[in-house]
Amino acid sequence: MRTTRTATAAAALAVAATLGLTACGQGSEDSSSAGKPATIEKQKKGGVVLDQPFEKPDMELTDTKGEKYDLPEKTKGHPTLVYFGYTNCPDICPLTMSNIAVAKSKLPKEQRDKLRVVFITSDPKRDTPKELGTWLRGQDPSFIGLTGDFETIQAGARSLGVSIEPSYKKKNGDIVSTHGAQLLAFSPKDDKAHVLYTEGNSTPEILEKELPKIIKGEKP
Numbered sequence: 001m002r003t004t005r006t007a008t009a010a011a012a013l014a015v016a017a018t019l020g021l022t023a024c025g026q027g028s029e030d031s032s033s034a035g036k037p038a039t040i041e042k043q044k045k046g047g048v049v050l051d052q053p054f055e056k057p058d059m060e061l062t063d064t065k066g067e068k069y070d071l072p073e074k075t076k077g078h079p080t081l082v083y084f085g086y087t088n089c090p091d092i093c094p095l096t097m098s099n100i101a102v103a104k105s106k107l108p109k110e111q112r113d114k115l116r117v118v119f120i121t122s123d124p125k126r127d128t129p130k131e132l133g134t135w136l137r138g139q140d141p142s143f144i145g146l147t148g149d150f151e152t153i154q155a156g157a158r159s160l161g162v163s164i165e166p167s168y169k170k171k172n173g174d175i176v177s178t179h180g181a182q183l184l185a186f187s188p189k190d191d192k193a194h195v196l197y198t199e200g201n202s203t204p205e206i207l208e209k210e211l212p213k214i215i216k217g218e219k220p
Contacts, residue, residue, distance in 0.1 A: 046197075046206050047185060049219050053192035054184065056080075057156035061120065061148035064133030069146055071118070071156075072191065079215040080116040080186040082193070084157050084164055086123035086177050087135040094139070096183060096202060101140040103207035111215045114188070118144045120153060122164040122179040160184055160193065189217035 056072045063069040081100060085093035100117055107115070119136060121127035124147045132145030147153075150166060157164045162180035169175050183197040195214060197206075210220035 045201055045203075047195035047201065047210055047214075047220050048198070050194055050196060053187075053190070053194045054160050056082075056186055056191050056193070057159050059146075059148070059152055059156045061146040061152070062129055064129045064136065064145045066129045069144070071146070074144075075116045075118065075186070076191055077188050078116045079114055079188045079211075079217070080118060080191075082118045082120065082160070082184045082186065083182075084120050084122050084153070084162050084179050085181075086121050086167075086179070087127050087131055088123065088175065089177065092181050092199060096181070096199075097136070097139045097143065099202055099204045099207060100183075101143070102204040103211055104140065106204075106208045107211060107215075111212060112142075114215055115211070116144060117142070118146060120146045120156070122153065122157070123167045123177045124148060124150050124153060125167065126175075161196075185214045187214065187217045194219055 056075070059071045061069050061071065083093075083096060083100075085096065087093070097117075097119060104112055104115060104117070117140065119132070121132060127145075127147050129145070129147060132147055136143040136145045154164055157180070160182070162182050162184075164179040165177075167175055167177040181199040183202050184193040185195040185197070186193045195210075213220045
């Protein structure tokens with residue numbers, strides 16, 4: 001029998017829907033984790049292993065150099081982490097990327113060189129290639145930042161069970177962007193996401209422990 005860390009892709013989609021969107025604003029907007037399902041709360045700390053892995057989205061976006069970036073082609077055969085967020089996010093986005101950067105720094109050089117970390121903006125109107133590049137260099141210069149038209153990004157996110165919504169301005173002038181906080185880990189063996197990390201389950205300690213297996217194409 002599989003452990004409680006195992007879930008089907010369909011269940012992961014349900015989890016994504018019930019996790020709630022992380023609302024990020026330039027100020028007091030709450031980063032809500034309310035409404036998380038009991039199955040997630042009870043799970044062992046770490047990534048959720050999917051019985052039915054997600055296919056990598058067939059997206060061609062723009063990287064921080066302003067060049068076209070074919071996500072499946074460029075990351076083919078590489079262990080790849082994919083996260084949707086935006087550079088003006090005051091909390092969960094910088095924390096998640098920082099956690100990845102810290103964990104990655106603890107890996108042997110050979111493993112660091114194989115790993116691809118892709119940050120896809122959920123706020124392409126403001127996240128230009130230049131903005132993305134500047135922000136990601138503060139996390140890890142090797143991180144890949146991608147932007148493009150919102151509809152393409154939203155469709156790609158939804159194919160992975162990640163919900164994102166267009167940014168909007170509040171009455172006080174703050175801009176809010178809502179997005180799912182899931183981190184997807186793709187195997188180098190078949191380029192499919194076999195592991196999903198939720199908010200709170202992607203600490204540096206957890207990632208440092210589990211990334212070596214993911215990099216090898218194994219399940220943590």
